[in-house]
Amino acid sequence: xxxxxxxxxxxxxxxxxxxxxxxxxxxxxxxxxxxxxxxxxxxxxxxxxxxxxxxxxxxxxxxxxxxxxxxxxxxxxxxxxxxxxxxxxxxxxxxxxxxxxxxxxxxxxxxxxxxxxxxxxxxxxxxxxxxxxxxxxxxxxxxxxxxxxxxxxxxxxxxxxxxxxxxxxxxxxxxxxxxxxxxxxxxxxxxxxxxxxxxxxxxxxxxxxxxxxxxxxxxxxxxxxxxxxxxxxxxxxxxxxxxxxxxxxxxxxxxxxxxxxxxxxxxxxxxxxxxxxxxxxxxxxxxxxxxxxxxxxxxxxxxxx
Ligand SMILES: NC(=O)C1=CN([C@@H]2O[C@H](COP(=O)(O)OP(=O)(O)OC[C@H]3O[C@@H](n4cnc5c(N)ncnc54)[C@H](OP(=O)(O)O)[C@@H]3O)[C@@H](O)[C@H]2O)C=CC1
Ligand SMILES: Cc1cn([C@H]2C[C@H](O)[C@@H](COP(=O)(O)OP(=O)(O)O[C@H]3O[C@@H](C)C(=O)[C@@H](O)[C@H]3O)O2)c(=O)[nH]c1=O
Numbered sequence: 378x379x380x381x382x383x384x385x386x387x388x389x390x391x392x393x394x395x396x397x398x399x400x401x402x403x404x405x406x407x408x409x410x411x412x413x414x415x416x417x418x419x420x421x422x423x424x425x426x427x428x429x430x431x432x433x434x435x436x437x438x439x440x441x442x443x444x445x446x447x448x449x450x451x452x453x454x455x456x457x458x459x460x461x462x463x464x465x466x467x468x469x470x471x472x473x474x475x476x477x478x479x480x481x482x483x484x485x486x487x488x489x490x491x492x493x494x495x496x497x498x499x500x501x502x503x504x505x506x507x508x509x510x511x512x513x514x515x516x517x518x519x520x521x522x523x524x525x526x527x528x529x530x531x532x533x534x535x536x537x538x539x540x541x542x543x544x545x546x547x548x549x550x551x552x553x554x555x556x557x558x559x560x561x562x563x564x565x566x567x568x569x570x571x572x573x574x575x576x577x578x579x580x581x582x583x584x585x586x587x588x589x590x591x592x593x594x595x596x597x598x599x600x601x602x603x604x605x606x607x608x609x610x611x612x613x614x615x616x617x618x619x620x621x622x623x624x625x626x627x628x629x630x631x632x633x634x635x636x637x638x639x640x641x642x643x644x645x646x647x648x649x650x651x652x653x654x655x656x657x658x659x660x661x662x663x664x665x666x667x668x669x670x671x672x673x674x675x676x677x678x679x680x681x682x
Contacts, residue, residue, distance in 0.1 A: 378397075378402045378403070378434045378435065378575075378578060378579070378582060379402075379403045379405065379431065379432075379433045379434050380393070380397060380402060380403065380404050380405070380433055380434065380435050380436075380437060380575075380578060381404075381405050381407060381424075381427075381428065381433035381435070381436045381437070382394075382404050382405070382406050382407070382436075382437040382439050383406075383407060383408065383412060383414070383436075383437070383438050383439055383440035383466055384406065384408045384439050384440030384441075385406050385407075385408035385409070386408075386536070386537060387408075387439055387440060387441075387443075387536070387537055388532050388533075388534040388536045388537040388539060388567040389437075389439040389480060389532065389567050389570055389571065389574075390404070390406050390408075390437075390439045390440070391534070391536040391537065391567070392534055392536065392566075392567035392568045392570060392571035393437060393439070393571045393574060393575070394406060395568065395571070396568060396571040396572055396575060397571070397575060400575060402575065405427070405428075405433060407423070407424070407427050408440060411423055411426075411427065412424065412427070412440075413462075414440055414441075414457075414458040414459075414461075414462025414463065414465070414466070415454060415457055415458050415462065416462075417457065417461035417462050417464070417465040418465075420462060420465035420466055420469060421465060421468070421469045421472075424466070424469045425469075432473060432475070433475065434475070434476075434578075434582050435470075435475055435476045435477070435478065435578045435581060435582060436466065436467075436469075436470040436475050436476070436477045436478070437477075437478045437479075437480075437574060437578070438463050438466045438467060438477060438478065438479040438480065438517065439480050440458075440462075440463075441458065441459050441463070441480070441510070441513075442454060442455040442458040442459050442506070442509065443506070444506070445484070445504060445506045445634075445636045445638070446634050446635040446636050447635075448504065448505040448506040448509065448636065449504060449505050449635040449636050450635070451505075452505035452508075452509070455505055455506055455509040456505075456508070456509045456512060458509070459506075459509035459510050459512065459513040460509055460512035460513045460515075460516045461516065463479060463513040463516065463517050464513070464516035464517055464519070464520045465520075466517075467479065467516075467517040467520040467521035467524055468520035468521065470521055471520060471521040471522075471523070476523065476525070476578065476581040476582065476585070477517070477521050477523075477524045477525070478524075478525045478526075478527060478574055478577060478578060478581075479513070479514070479517045479524055479525070479526045479527070480526075480527055480529060480570075481510050481511075481513065481514050481526050481527065481528045481529075481592070482506075482507065482510045482528060482529070482530065483528060483529070483530035483531070483562060483563075483596070483639065483642040483643075483644055484502060484503070484504065484506055484507035484510065484638065484639060484642070485500045485501075485502050485507050485510055485511045485514070485528065486498065486500060486501065486502070486507075486639050486641075486642070487501040487502070487503050487639060488503070488560070488638070488639025488640040488641045488642060489501075489640070489641070490641055491641070492641075492643075492645075493600075493641075493643035493644055493645040494594070494641075494643065494644050494645060495594065495644075495645040495647070495648065496528075496591075496592050496593065496594060496648055503636070503637040503638065503639060504636035504637055504638070505636070506636060514526050514592060518591070518592075522590070523590050524590060524591075525577060525581065525588075525590055525591070525593065526591065526592045526593065527570075527573070527574070527577075527593055527594075527595040527649075528592065528593070528594050528595065528644060529565050529570055529594075529595050529596050529644075530562050530563050530564075530565055530596045530642055530644060531562045531563060531564040531565055531596075531606070531642065531660075532565055532566075532567050532570065533564055533565070533566060533567070533664075533667060534566060534567035534568060534667060535667055535670035535671055535674065536567065540564075540603070540606065540607075540610075541610050541664075541667060541668060541671060542671055544556075544607050544610045544611070544622075545610065545614060545619065545620055545668070545671060545672070545675070547622065548611065548614070548620035548621055548622035549620050551622050552622055552623060553622055553623040553624075553625055554607065554622045554623070554624055554625065555625045555626075555627040555631065555632065556603050556604040556606075556607040556624050556625070556626065556627065556632075557602065557603045557604060557626075557627055557628065557629050557631075557632050558602045558603070558604035558605075558626035558627065558628070559602065559628050559629050559640060560602060560603055560629060560638055560639065560640055560641075560642065561600055561601065561602050561640070561641055561642065561643060562596075562600065562601070562603075562639075562641075562642030562643055563596035563597055563598075563599065563600055563601075563642070563643055563644060563660060564597060564601055564606050564660040564664075565595075565596045565597040565657065565660060566597060566657075566660070566663035566664075566667060568663060568667075569597055569657045569658060569663055570595065570657070572657075573595050573649075573655045573657055576653065576654075576655050577653050577655060580653055588652075588653070589652045589653075593646075593648055593649040593652065593653075594644035594645060594646045594648065594649060595644075595646055595649050595655065595657065596643075596644045596646055596657065596660075597657045597658060597659060597660035597662075597663075598646075598656070598657060598658060598659045598660070599659040599660050599661060600643050601660065602626075604624050604626045604627075606660075607624045608624045609661060609664055610664065610668060611624065613664050613665045613668040613669075614668050614672065616665065617665075617668065617669050617672055618672075619668065619672040
């Protein structure tokens, strides 16, 4: 399969490129400056130019404005990229009769529910990032009624920016790190997301008439607080001779940030398992390998300041 993916350096796009190559599929990543979602009117032209030679079999809409705190002061830009830009990508795919898989987030929920969220639960984003992603879900569905929207969460990987890299970096200078223990969610490896997305695209392209569309939850199995996640990161790092810090469990109120985050981010992924047979492994399974890859990468000479 030939799969067009938006974004160049993002965690999910790089994970997709790696996993697709292992499966004999091809990922064509398209991003800035060629494709800039902040200029929605130019999106169709950019995609036409990129794929005039050979059309892809499917489109993955993975590029997004993901700076959760900065979005509070750049709400218009986040909305343009995550809603209008994403909708323009979906409209282009629809115009060319291509399936589209669009990534969304747990931050569309307010976190007040006591149990994991399912797809029918009411959405109520707490911040500008979540609001822009929710608007994106709605705009993508309007532009491409056959879209598959995958809400995932707490993505970590050897690529880009993520919580695992932040913790390992902070531990280089600190013996102890305060980490919130009253927000719970499902840490999810981008490489596991890539496997799930590729399985879904295979189903969409081989049995288009028999594949359900709409919103699905797709996170790793198992849950954790950010503090639990940090402790697991340092356990993996310690086992590999990497940096370690003590994790002090703190309350959200003790770690003020511009954006509010849901206290309960857990997503119930049963609907996706039923519809596509896709169930991601436990979040702990991929962590040691991801930590090892980050440690190897940061030990390279070009990373020494
Ligand atoms: N990270 C997370 O924890 C979570 C992410 N998600 C969603 O999953 C998807 C993938 O996330 P992830 O891979 O972590 O994202 P990253 O933050 O790692 O990467 C974002 C990607 O979006 C691209 N991008 C940003 N702005 C634009 C723009 N104006 N035009 C074109 N491309 C742009 C970036 O481009 P460039 O390569 O040029 O920098 C980059 O490739 C997103 O939709 C995100 O909302 C959902 C839940 C959790
Ligand atoms: C760095 C740090 C963060 N924290 C807290 C702040 C916050 O509540 C939590 C996570 O912080 P981060 O800013 O790394 O994560 P954040 O950017 O909120 O991550 C989110 O990104 C977007 C894109 C999503 O879609 C979400 O699913 C989620 O993964 O950890 C600490 O308690 N101590 C620390 O030292």
